[in-house]
Amino acid sequence: MTEHVPVKGLQRSQLSNRTGCNIETIRYYENIGLMPEPPRTSKGYRLYDETHVRRLRFVLRSRELGFGINEIRGLLDLVDRKCQTCAEIQERTKPHLAEIRAKISDLRRIERLLARTIAQCSGEDVPECPILDALAA
Amino acid sequence: MTEHVPVKGLQRSQLSNRTGCNIETIRYYENIGLMPEPPRTSKGYRLYDETHVRRLRFVLRSRELGFGINEIRGLLDLVDRKCQTCAEIQERTKPHLAEIRAKISDLRRIERLLARTIAQCSGEDVPECPILDALAA
């Protein structure tokens, strides 16, 4: 009387493999409500399906693009409400682009400073270093 | 017989003001050993001097340049050991510059992607958005 029907659906490790997402991270996303709690087998094992794969990919891609968890929550909300419009989406995405551009210019400033400082350093075995001087200034 | 000698040294808030460092952050740096424990008054108040100001500025500047706490620990170690050479300092600084450059190119990739996606979006009130499509892909 044991079930021979192969359980339909993906287990944690399979969802992890399909998406490249760390297995623990998936659970974390469920805990914070970014991913829905999936149905379970009688023994409590999670069973995912293609909707989970799609949603997780959406999340991962958004993370890759530098969106924070709460920003993603907002995007998913728009998706779920189904009343998303280009205008709404743009409204959320543009400030994010601005942030990224700001980060880039910050890093570039730092890069120039650091590169210039390193260039001044002889790289020899002398006990004075313009890098430390620059840091101390 | 009360002491009329004004207490020499800076209190927390004064060190904070001089360096622009958040007052709690100073204590944090002491806790993790990045800043030395300062002497105290009889009542336990911290008393800083110019050496603390200099060291804190060094730390803050390094943080600004994107060095992590442990990297700064390493730099301070070189400073303290007094046997720093240009060669040693360069050795620690160059990989850091490489990291920053990697971060910049990552962010630029993201920026291009995001900018391109936003450009495809009409910004109108229609219920289909290429941004979401791109994220879901």
Added chain:
DNA sequence: TCTTGAGCCTGTAGTTGCTACAGGAGTTAT
């Protein structure tokens, strides 16, 4: 002198976005 308010002290919890571990139960292969 008493009171008020600012500033100091400590330890601890919260933040973001995960990652890792402990200890136990279920499943699969030999």
Added chain:
DNA sequence: ATAACTCCTGTAGCAACTACAGGCTCAAGA
């Protein structure tokens, strides 16, 4: 039957702070 594997849960840890609670100390005004 037993080993090896995956799953389950809660919890602790990471970076680098920031903020809060509860209690002292200190200087100045009424």
